[in-house]
Amino acid sequence: MDLIQTIKQTQAYRNYSRMWPYVKPFWFRALCSMLICIPIGSLDAVIALALKPYMDLVMVEKSVNSPWYIPLGIVAFTTIQGGLKYLSSYLSTWVGGRITNGLKFDLFKKLLTYQTSFFDKRKSGDVVFQFNNQADMACSGLLDNLSVFTQRIFSSISLVCVLFYNSWQLALIACVVLACAFAPVAKLQKRIKDVMSKTVVADSAIITEYNEVFAGNKTITSYNLQENQTNKFKWILSNIFTLRIKMVQKTQWLSPMMHVIVSVGIAAAIGYGSHLIMTNTITSGNFVSFITALILLYTPVKNIGNNLNSVQMSFFAIERIFDLLETIPEIRDKENAKVLGDSHSSIKFEHVNFEYVKNTPVLKDINLEVSKGETIALVGNSGGGKTTLVNLLPRFYDVKSGSIKIDGIDIRDYTLESLRRHIAVVFQDNFLFSGTIKENILLGKENATDEEVNQAVKMAYLDEFVATLKDGLNTQIGERGILLSGGQKQRVAIARAFLKDAPIIILDEATSALDNKAEAIVQRAIENLMQNKTVFVIAHRLSTVRNADCIAVINEGQLAELGTHDELMSIEHGKYKALYDMQFSKQEKEIVNC
Secondary structure, X not given: OHHHHHHHHHHHHHHHHHHHHHHHHHHHHHHHXXXXXXXXXXXXXXXXXXXXXXXXHHHHOXXXXXXXXXXXXXXXXXXXXXXXXXXXXXXXXXXXXXXXXXXXHHHHHHHOOOOHHXXXXXXXXXXXXXXXXXXXXXXHHHHHHHHHHHHHHHHHHHXXXXXXXXXXXXXXXXXXXXXXXXXXXXXXXXXXXXXXXXXXXXXXXXXXHHHHHHHOHHHHHHOOOHHHHHHHHHHHHHHHHHHHHHHHHHHOOHHHHHHHHHHHHHHHHHHHHHHHHHOOOOOHHHHHHHHHHHHHHHHHHHOHHHHHHHHHHXXXXXXHHHHHHOOOOOOOOOOOOEOOOOOOOEEEEEEEEEEEEOOEEEEXXXXXXXXXXXXXXXEOOOOOXXXXXXXXXXXXXXXXXXXXXXXXXXHHHEOHHHHHHOEEEEOOOOOOOOOEHHHHHHHHOOOOOHHHHHHHHHHOOOHXXXXXXXXXXXXXXXXXXXXXXXXXXXHHHHHHHHHHOOOEEEEXXXXXXXXXXXXXXXXXXXXXXXXXXXXXXXXOOHHHHHHOOEEEEEEOOEEEEEEOHXXXXXXXXXXXXXXXXXXXXXXXXXXXXX
């Protein structure tokens, strides 16, 4: 039992030590907030203490020299107490807000370090709840309740002093009852931890559902999924309701039980107090003062369960927050990692194997070399591993075995910043941030001049479209660029890549989702982007494939064929020739007809 208690104390100490760096910059205000709670709690004893002389002189002796100053003193002390409560609340909120912002800032920075696979395995609601909502839960609940506990501790100390002042016999009874009331509290944490974990998951599911309705509103409308989504949301709410009820079942028994124990204490005090009055051991004033102090002492105790529940939730949130902050990302810089230079001579894939799920290979023994300035086109069956292969180059994922080398050095030996600075990626569905067209383009080079931006816009064939806009490059594009067409989004992404001016370009089916007219414009922009670069292109357009210096056919995760268009077409019954006859020859006929 002592060992368990020691472990609990160690965990509590660990939580405090983890939080200290966030509290340290504001420790003085936090200390002031707690110190102010001392007189706030202590002043609770004033009313009880003042009732003894008032009761004895006025109610019993009916003295004409009654202490008229006592009612005024009570009002004065209560006014002071109210002012101090406001000041304490203000300081607690200020400090809590600063600490919360510090936690959220570090959590956000940590979120940006996680590898792509981290996001693959999580829902958006989980991320929002874990990296944002839990910081609020940890700080606001903890500080608010810490202030309440500080007030109640010193209120209890002062009131216990009043009890002993009036009657040590009755005070002993009251303290024994108080100890009995707090005995079950020790078991509370163990009972609610599992429910708290499930509640966090359920709360994050609600956020995910809202995010999915927002992002997938067109799909919901077009497939008439309103009832489907309503039923799903109803199930989530029902699950949360069940968990809330379980939390009540596991925690709210505490307050009613304390009510019963406290009533026993008050009854015992009244019974034995009556005997002490009859034997002239205490006066009526002592008794009234004692009972008042006892009620003031017991009243917050009866509701202590709710506060303890909130504190446990705060400690639970703190543990989860620091578990996140202390997690080491799988993809990170090695110690003494090298900085990739401004130029490279070759990129080499050596016996590369990769899998998303254990024992389910996606890439199998890929060997490939691309020299500086070359364009390699990746073609093959859908799901064959083309996108996965290019995603390994900027280390969105790391190879399971084998290596990818730039100038003979494994890319895992380079710093992530320098590696990714030398690679520009244009995806099939490029993500645009809310803001203006210019702000999204400047992400390629934040300190770019207006001349550089305009040149990138021109090279991306975006200038004619921008010229039609009232606000030009300063036009707001909405969340995820919702106000732009697919082709316009792609050209903004290409302009961004132009501005980055990276020596290595990855084009992941950048035109596959566009109509013919938009594709033709974007393709011209891509051809501009590819000039004097080392290019990895996953393409379905014949001209891009035929003009590539090398074509790699990736089928079922393996490098099936490698060579130029003419070389691969000469292979009888070859994979590329079959793909060409099925897919690319149709494009060639369309070009001839044009």
